[in-house]
Amino acid sequence: MDPQLNFFQEPPNKTNQENAKAILGLSYVENYISQEEENLFWDIIVETPWQTDIKRWTQHYGFQYDYKARKIDYSMKIGDLPTWSLPLVERLVQDNIFPSLPDQLLINNYEPGQGIAPHTDCEPCFEDTIVSISLGSPTVFEFQKDGNKIPFLLEPRSLVVMKNECRFFWKHGIPARKTDKFNGQLYKRKRRISLTFRKVVLPT
Numbered sequence: 001m002d003p004q005l006n007f008f009q010e011p012p013n014k015t016n017q018e019n020a021k022a023i024l025g026l027s028y029v030e031n032y033i034s035q036e037e038e039n040l041f042w043d044i045i046v047e048t049p050w051q052t053d054i055k056r057w058t059q060h061y062g063f064q065y066d067y068k069a070r071k072i073d074y075s076m077k078i079g080d081l082p083t084w085s086l087p088l089v090e091r092l093v094q095d096n097i098f099p100s101l102p103d104q105l106l107i108n109n110y111e112p113g114q115g116i117a118p119h120t121d122c123e124p125c126f127e128d129t130i131v132s133i134s135l136g137s138p139t140v141f142e143f144q145k146d147g148n149k150i151p152f153l154l155e156p157r158s159l160v161v162m163k164n165e166c167r168f169f170w171k172h173g174i175p176a177r178k179t180d181k182f183n184g185q186l187y188k189r190k191r192r193i194s195l196t197f198r199k200v201v202l203p204t
């Protein structure tokens with residue numbers, strides 16, 4: 001290619017693994033769950049009733065989360081994690097991703113054009129480790145801190161772990177749009193469902 005033409009092209013994004021090195025406490029694993037698990041979880045989740053009180057639909061297990069109050073106490077306990085998720089949460093502990101079994105699962109449903117505002121997860125409500133597993137459409141996550149914005153491609157079946165600086169000091173969010181561009185490639189969004197596992201800190 002004519003090197004002068006190259007001047008007009010956007011610089012390529014870094015890969016997820018390169019970006020993960022730039023944010024302390026961020027790690028990413030491709031294909032953490034199998035295709036069979038993705039299909040199984042998807043089929044069960046889409047048939048389960050959704051909470052529709054915020055723009056994107058959600059399902060809450062373990063503890064209900066109050067988005068406005070940003071607090072959790074024992075009165076918000078709503079039961080156990082669903083049985084279909086138990087082999088997965090045990091694997092998260094065996095693989096040293098969680099130090100002990102997570103007790104909250106939040107399922108988010110994103111239709112094309114929907115996102116989640118940049119945020120850090122409630123600091124006093126949850127322990128250090130936050131894990132998100134993606135089903136369905138690839139989507140670009142954005143990490144932000146001090147004017148720095150780092151895009152990160154969340155692929156189906158992948159796992160992203162946010163601990164440490166990533167969990168407490170970097171915001172993460174998903175821009176509300178229908179198409180993502182990452183490393184020069186366009187990704188037309190389809191339906192995405194994410195499983196966010198956390199361990200609740202109860203007030204003493």
Ligand SMILES: O=C(O)CCC(=O)C(=O)O
Pocket residue numbers: 106108116121132133172194195196
């Ligand atoms: O959809 C995701 O992967 C992340 C969800 C999230 O950040 C949240 O529910 O707080």
